[in-house]
Amino acid sequence: MDETLETSLLEVLDSSQLNCLNENDDHTLKHILASKKLNSSSSYLLSDVDEQLLVNIPFNQSVRIRSIVIKSSVAAQRPRLIKLFINRPSLGFDDVQDSQEPDAAQVLELTEEQVLEGKRIPLRFVRFQNVGSLHIFVASNGGDDETRIDGIDVFGIPALGGTKDLSGLRKEED
Amino acid sequence: MPLEATMILIDNSEYMRNGDYQPTRFEAQQDAVTTVFQTKTDSNPENLAGLMTVAGKGPEVLVTNTKDLGQILQAIHSASSKVSGTADLPTAISVAQLALKHRQNKNLRQRIIIFIGSPLVGQGADEKNMVKLAKKLKKNNVAVDVIAFGEGIDEMESGVLKAFVDNVSSGDNSHFLTVPPGIHLLSDMVISSPILAGDRGIPEEAMGDTAGPSTGGAAGGFEFGVDPSLDPELAMALRMSMAEERARQDAMAQASGEAPPTSSGSVEGPAPTSTEPAEPTDDEEEAMLRHALALSEGRDVEMEEHGDEDEEMSEEEAIARAIEMSMKGPTDEDKSQEKK
Numbered sequence: 001m002d003e004t005l006e007t008s009l010l011e012v013l014d015s016s017q018l019n020c021l022n023e024n025d026d027h028t029l030k031h032i033l034a035s036k037k038l039n040s041s042s043s044y045l046l047s048d049v050d051e052q053l054l055v056n057i058p059f060n061q062s063v064r065i066r067s068i069v070i071k072s073s074v075a076a077q078r079p080r081l082i083k084l085f086i087n088r089p090s091l092g093f094d095d096v097q098d099s100q101e102p103d104a105a106q107v108l109e110l111t112e113e114q115v116l117e118g119k120r121i122p123l124r125f126v127r128f129q130n131v132g133s134l135h136i137f138v139a140s141n142g143g144d145d146e147t148r149i150d151g152i153d154v155f156g157i158p159a160l161g162g163t164k165d166l167s168g169l170r171k172e173e174d
Numbered sequence: 175m176p177l178e179a180t181m182i183l184i185d186n187s188e189y190m191r192n193g194d195y196q197p198t199r200f201e202a203q204q205d206a207v208t209t210v211f212q213t214k215t216d217s218n219p220e221n222l223a224g225l226m227t228v229a230g231k232g233p234e235v236l237v238t239n240t241k242d243l244g245q246i247l248q249a250i251h252s253a254s255s256k257v258s259g260t261a262d263l264p265t266a267i268s269v270a271q272l273a274l275k276h277r278q279n280k281n282l283r284q285r286i287i288i289f290i291g292s293p294l295v296g297q298g299a300d301e302k303n304m305v306k307l308a309k310k311l312k313k314n315n316v317a318v319d320v321i322a323f324g325e326g327i328d329e330m331e332s333g334v335l336k337a338f339v340d341n342v343s344s345g346d347n348s349h350f351l352t353v354p355p356g357i358h359l360l361s362d363m364v365i366s367s368p369i370l371a372g373d374r375g376i377p378e379e380a381m382g383d384t385a386g387p388s389t390g391g392a393a394g395g396f397e398f399g400v401d402p403s404l405d406p407e408l409a410m411a412l413r414m415s416m417a418e419e420r421a422r423q424d425a426m427a428q429a430s431g432e433a434p435p436t437s438s439g440s441v442e443g444p445a446p447t448s449t450e451p452a453e454p455t456d457d458e459e460e461a462m463l464r465h466a467l468a469l470s471e472g473r474d475v476e477m478e479e480h481g482d483e484d485e486e487m488s489e490e491e492a493i494a495r496a497i498e499m500s501m502k503g504p505t506d507e508d509k510s511q512e513k514k
Contacts, residue, residue, distance in 0.1 A: 017280045022313045025345040048344060049313045056280065090276045092314055 006066055009154040010036045014060040021054040021093065022047050024146075029055055032151055038069065038118075039151035047147040051140060053079070054091060057154065058133040065128035065156040070110065070136075070149060071118035077141055077148035078115040083107045085135040086128060096137040104137075112142075118151065130159050176372050179239050179282040180214050180223040181270040182207055182289070186253050187229035187261045189292035194325055194355040199291050200257060202360040204250050206321070209361040210287060210370065211246050217373035222282065224273055225249050226266065229259045229292070233266035235273055261290060264298035264307055271316055284316040287369070291324040294334060301334045308341035317347040319369045323360060366404065431499050463497050470496070 013036055020029035027046035032039040047053045072078040083096055083104040101107055105127045114121055128134075134154065141147040184203055195202035207225070215221050222239035225246055236249035267286060274284040298307075311318060320335050339350040353363045364370065470493045 019280050019315075021315055023315070049309055052313070058280075089280065092271075092275050093310075 053138040069153040071151040076144040206361040228266035
């Protein structure tokens with residue numbers, strides 16, 4: 001597929017509903033996603049009680065996701081096993097702990113290279129056709145007690161016939 | 175102004191029939207719940223709160239997240255007829271967490287406020303399990319406030335509940351409050367505690383002082399029996415009035431010297447004040463003193479009737495002193511009046 005047609009879907013991120021479970025109060029998801037692009041500042045997302053994280057990324061229009069980028073700069077704290085879910089806004093750790101592929105949209109084992117260099121991780125495109133919200137469950141990491149994520153990016157295209165983002169219209173009227 | 179969805183857990187176990195809080199534990203709790211609900215929903219228009227009971231046949235959600243006080247009041251009223259059984263706190267907390275998880279607006283932080291006036295019983299209520307539960311709540315970004323009340327509650331479960339709150343707290347967002355029985359109202363203790371400080375726009379550090387003594391009992395924790403943070407203007411007025419009264423008393427004490435509280439003192443006391451408006455001349459002053467003297471002597475006679483001989487000498491000395499002082503007193507005051 002033509003990669004140039006894909007845009008970063010963080011443009012259509014609904015940042016007001018962005019949330020993450022088990023995030024450290026000083027290093028939250030908002031720190032790395034509020035700018036609506038791949039985080040390049042020194043801030044990062046850190047887990048709190050244990051190494052697991054549940055990142056919820058809602059979009060303000062439905063999208064198709066082709067690939068994601070998860071970047072972490074510390075090998076021991078990099079996310080290793082992740083499970084992706086779509087359109088499940090009320091997920092808790094109990095729901096995702098034991099779920100496998102049919103329930104989860106995709107279960108991925110990330111390599112060290114993918115995470116440390118922030119490479120694009122291709123997803124099974126057919127399973128991410130009409131995504132209103134993407135949920136990333138980090139089940140385990142490189143071995144440390146805390147998981148650190150320096151940046152997240154999502155690539156794909158807006159869904160055809162899906163709801164269009166109308167929030168920008170108001171600004172043009174002014 | 176925290177943006178929060180709150181689940182309020184009320185205790186409706188048999189222990190709540192106790193009358194050690196006015197009028198009963200349950201009704202005191204009812205009052206406090208209304209206070210908490212209103213403070214929470216007033217602090218931010220998006221805030222929501224729900225209500226559930228922990229005892230009875232089992233924990234039961236009475237109201238899911240709402241902004242409507244009427245629903246809460248109605249639910250508490252219906253719960254008041256279902257006071258039975260013992261509290262099953264671990265299950266109730268898990269249920270509350272589920273209710274919070276399915277809130278509409280994910281932007282709201284989750285908070286559970288627990289009122290508990292009975293001992294922890296049943297499986298899963300020991301320290302190990304409660305700490306485990308606390309960790310789970312913390313992981314799910316749920317803050318928990320515990321308000322423990324009732325007799326001997328602090329010895330009985332402070333250990334477990336305190337450990338629970340400590341473990342759930344992340345960035346000091348959870349609080350533990352004990353309210354011993356006394357003449358104070360449960361709701362007053364709750365509103366002046368750090369639990370509602372954030373919603374009332376008061377920094378928690380400022381609450382440190384008032385939260386300490388408030389558990390000590392009565393309104394005595396505060397200078398004038400009123401929480402200064404509740405009504406700063408009233409507190410200010412009281413403080414000013416106190417300062418004025420003290421200044422007045424100091425002036426009085428200075429004017430009358432260091433008079434020992436003798437029997438003549440009481441007679442001598444009013445003398446200068448009565449002469450004050452008239453701006454008395456020395457002659458009038460003398461007359462007043464003579465009158466005072468006569469009065470004191472009159473009392474002496476009465477005393478003698480009771481056969482107190484020794485008293486007479488000291489009494490006469492005191493009178494002599496009183497004369498001396500009242501001579502001095504009014505002249506001082508005359509001077510001060512002239513200054514004015």
